[in-house]
Amino acid sequence: MSGKVTVIGGGLAGLMSVIKLAERGQKVDLFSLVPCKRSHSVCAQGGINAAVNTKGEGDSTWEHFDDTIYGGDFLANQTPVKNMIEAAPSIIYLVDRMGVQFNRTPEGFLDVRRLGGAKYSRTVFAGATTGQQLIYALDEQVRRYEDEGLVTRYEEWELLSLVRDDEGCCRGVVVQDMKSLDIQVFPADAVILATGGPGMIYVRSTNSTINTGFAAASAYMQGAIYANGEFVQIHPSAIPGRDKLRLMSESIRGDGGRVWVYKDGKPWYFLEDWYPAYGNMVPRDIATRAIFKVCVDMKLGVEGENKVYLDITHLDPHDIDRKLAGVVDIYEKFIGDDPRKVPMETFPAVHYSMGGLWVDYNQMTNIPGLFAAGECEYQYHGANRLGGNSLVAAIYAGMVVGPKAFEYSNGLKQRCNDLPGSLFERAKEEEITKQKALFAMQGKENPYKLHQELGEWMVDNVTVVRNNDRLLATDQKIQELMERYKTIGVGNSPEWGNQIVPFTRRLWGMLSLARVITLGAYHRNESRGAHYKPDFPDRDDENWLKTTKAEWTANGPHFSYDPVDTSFIKPRKRRYDVAKEVTAQNG
Amino acid sequence: MAKDIRLVIKRQANPKSADYVEEFVIPYFPKMNVVAALMEIQKNPLNAKGDVTTPVAWDCNCLEEVCGACTMVINGQARQACSALVDQLTQPIHLAPLTKFPVVRDLVVDRKVMFDNLRKVKAWIEVDGTHDMGPGPRVSPKVQEQAYRLSKCMTCGCCMEACPNVNPKSNFIGPAPIAQVDLMNSHPTGALQRERRLEALMTEGGIADCGNAQNCIKVCPKEVPLTRSIARLNRATTFHGIKSWFNK
Numbered sequence A: 001m002s003g004k005v006t007v008i009g010g011g012l013a014g015l016m017s018v019i020k021l022a023e024r025g026q027k028v029d030l031f032s033l034v035p036c037k038r039s040h041s042v043c044a045q046g047g048i049n050a051a052v053n054t055k056g057e058g059d060s061t062w063e064h065f066d067d068t069i070y071g072g073d074f075l076a077n078q079t080p081v082k083n084m085i086e087a088a089p090s091i092i093y094l095v096d097r098m099g100v101q102f103n104r105t106p107e108g109f110l111d112v113r114r115l116g117g118a119k120y121s122r123t124v125f126a127g128a129t130t131g132q133q134l135i136y137a138l139d140e141q142v143r144r145y146e147d148e149g150l151v152t153r154y155e156e157w158e159l160l161s162l163v164r165d166d167e168g169c170c171r172g173v174v175v176q177d178m179k180s181l182d183i184q185v186f187p188a189d190a191v192i193l194a195t196g197g198p199g200m201i202y203v204r205s206t207n208s209t210i211n212t213g214f215a216a217a218s219a220y221m222q223g224a225i226y227a228n229g230e231f232v233q234i235h236p237s238a239i240p241g242r243d244k245l246r247l248m249s250e251s252i253r254g255d256g257g258r259v260w261v262y263k264d265g266k267p268w269y270f271l272e273d274w275y276p277a278y279g280n281m282v283p284r285d286i287a288t289r290a291i292f293k294v295c296v297d298m299k300l301g302v303e304g305e306n307k308v309y310l311d312i313t314h315l316d317p318h319d320i321d322r323k324l325a326g327v328v329d330i331y332e333k334f335i336g337d338d339p340r341k342v343p344m345e346t347f348p349a350v351h352y353s354m355g356g357l358w359v360d361y362n363q364m365t366n367i368p369g370l371f372a373a374g375e376c377e378y379q380y381h382g383a384n385r386l387g388g389n390s391l392v393a394a395i396y397a398g399m400v401v402g403p404k405a406f407e408y409s410n411g412l413k414q415r416c417n418d419l420p421g422s423l424f425e426r427a428k429e430e431e432i433t434k435q436k437a438l439f440a441m442q443g444k445e446n447p448y449k450l451h452q453e454l455g456e457w458m459v460d461n462v463t464v465v466r467n468n469d470r471l472l473a474t475d476q477k478i479q480e481l482m483e484r485y486k487t488i489g490v491g492n493s494p495e496w497g498n499q500i501v502p503f504t505r506r507l508w509g510m511l512s513l514a515r516v517i518t519l520g521a522y523h524r525n526e527s528r529g530a531h532y533k534p535d536f537p538d539r540d541d542e543n544w545l546k547t548t549k550a551e552w553t554a555n556g557p558h559f560s561y562d563p564v565d566t567s568f569i570k571p572r573k574r575r576y577d578v579a580k581e582v583t584a585q586n587g
Numbered sequence B: 001m002a003k004d005i006r007l008v009i010k011r012q013a014n015p016k017s018a019d020y021v022e023e024f025v026i027p028y029f030p031k032m033n034v035v036a037a038l039m040e041i042q043k044n045p046l047n048a049k050g051d052v053t054t055p056v057a058w059d060c061n062c063l064e065e066v067c068g069a070c071t072m073v074i075n076g077q078a079r080q081a082c083s084a085l086v087d088q089l090t091q092p093i094h095l096a097p098l099t100k101f102p103v104v105r106d107l108v109v110d111r112k113v114m115f116d117n118l119r120k121v122k123a124w125i126e127v128d129g130t131h132d133m134g135p136g137p138r139v140s141p142k143v144q145e146q147a148y149r150l151s152k153c154m155t156c157g158c159c160m161e162a163c164p165n166v167n168p169k170s171n172f173i174g175p176a177p178i179a180q181v182d183l184m185n186s187h188p189t190g191a192l193q194r195e196r197r198l199e200a201l202m203t204e205g206g207i208a209d210c211g212n213a214q215n216c217i218k219v220c221p222k223e224v225p226l227t228r229s230i231a232r233l234n235r236a237t238t239f240h241g242i243k244s245w246f247n248k
Ligand SMILES: Cc1cc2nc3c(=O)[nH]c(=O)nc-3n(C[C@H](O)[C@H](O)[C@H](O)COP(=O)(O)OP(=O)(O)OC[C@H]3O[C@@H](n4cnc5c(N)ncnc54)[C@H](O)[C@@H]3O)c2cc1C
Pocket: A008, A009, A010, A011, A012, A013, A014, A031, A032, A033, A034, A035, A036, A039, A040, A041, A042, A043, A044, A045, A046, A047, A048, A049, A130, A131, A157, A158, A159, A160, A194, A195, A196, A197, A206, A207, A208, A210, A214, A215, A247, A351, A352, A373, A374, A375, A376, A387, A388, A389, A390, A391, A392, A394
């Protein structure tokens, strides 16, 4: 076995792909910007979805599939989603066997809770730190393979760019050691990107600070297609904060939390009022728009500010401790109030990107040999993601991509080692030259301040409510920032441990992807899932039941559109004021 | 109401260079934490004297005390910078890198040894493979609640910082990996490899180096019951030692 596979990213998707490869005896180089255990996946609180039906409610994989497609407003290609949903229970059983400490029923079975947009309780959880528990379990398995000599970890290394051969195939990566800023090239027969989401484009979001989307942006700038970029999920509840908007998990509503504001001096439970069938359990896009309406249009926010109450004071404190301790701790720690006694004050925040690198059903991008899995690709959520579906999507994609990359690399006629060394040297030299240019930037702009400006424009104009004039103005602004980027000053810090130069490099990636998001939203004249335009308030299947595909050009993104695979469920109107109707399994 | 906060930061350009102290004055805002304060320096890298300086380097990712990255010594105590609220700290606020790990730059340290130690003690469950084998073992809620407390360790290094026996003269692996052995050994499948982990703990730098000072448990931000695990494994390794001695 002489093939060589490289994985970039040690979140859930990346680690799972490594396990699948190592299990086949494949040697893997694993690169991660941060130690894998500190990847953004640790933040996931609510849980992971699978129709395990341990509550006897009659849940089934078909129901889960239908909820997901419906929740995603029919934009997701149905075949891969169906495969994922059917695999979900076995994924839970697998990670359970790996030692994830899921909560249990009194009889010792897996406990489940209900999250938004779901008809049944199907979210398995480990306290309020499910993501952390999952990533630790996968990280441990990878450590085992490291011990066996199959995996080499490069933690605190960053992907800079891809090596592409004359046919355009991906043949390796150019990476950087974040301590020394030393640049190296690693040839590979297949490369898997599992580099997570781009939330930092908005600066203030629920995301980790490392989620700049730079690796995906870099692939995009080298020819990879970026799909459905305009679909960005705004989570209904986060604690406002200047450095970060800390998520208050949907599990709070799932376990009985109620959302309200004062109206005429009395508590008004507006979600329960407007959506009697789902109440506080409507999907995220619906809850977020309702909160926006109440605070921004009706001016009923708490103390006149953009805030609503998220209330658990009526719940049993022991239950809160058992199921929600992690989330409640965060609120106490960062705000200083005890949510068991005082209702929490929260507001929507940028949370998740449904869009990402375009991939085929084998998780391969349009660049042969370059694969993508996890939040950095677009495949599983359509126009809106259901809570708990992203952890399962990341792990599932990792399970698919490992074997597919293995097959691909072993089927190649020419291996990366047979290619001329000059190909790799050239790719490395290019990055060294670019880095020298970055160090030479000594203008007056501060990259962190430019980033701040980008974030403010994106949050104001490319989130919950979108208007075409504002979107165009935002694109103009991004281009202005790209001009001002040229006059950034990086100071004279030496290379060792330098953080400002890598950040400046990432900022260019964020600006490039910001245009994809903004212009994608501008072109899509309809409302679907997380994308809402008051001027086009309805979903328009005739013109827009399509996947957006953006390609990089020197003049900005070029857009084209693909039909959506609807082979199993016919698109129908999405509404949450009445119970979702039942679809026939073979309909 | 304009109010300033003052930071006194121990800095170091690289592992070989000498350290020095630099002061910063930063505008206050409500509910700010130490990471938010450091972010202000990035945007405006001026020291208290008003001179342009290099921005301070530090690590952070999650900003909600769950990744462990931002651990540093704040007013003499090892803790996470993201959850260190300025309102609750005495001023000036002193920041320094952890002392039990090599400094990379400023407040950034290299904690690779902690991950290496997890490998040394074989802190993983040996599953047969990732093929579908149906559900895992049934677990009572009580057992789960105990194990969950151990599994929240985020490899932050606070306990290593507090432990007197983790020092340049010893190879002691520290309390965190010992608790992970306890976690793995208490799992029904993990228990099948129990002896291997006990033996790893009985090698040089293992559990025998713990002097039972109990400092570690007081500083763990995740309330991992470290000393309970240490006590339990002390008994287990002693017993295992006697048993293997008899079986020689
Ligand atoms: C606060 C919060 C709570 C959430 N809760 C839930 C939940 O309850 N349920 C659910 O289903 N989903 C949840 N999500 C979403 C879910 O956590 C993420 O979508 C998912 O964890 C992404 O996993 P990943 O493997 O794709 O990426 P990540 O975990 O983000 O990992 C990305 C990896 O790539 C590496 N990397 C990035 N860039 C580079 C580069 N240039 N070079 C090298 N390496 C790089 C990073 O080091 C990291 O290891 C939540 C998200 C947030 C923000």
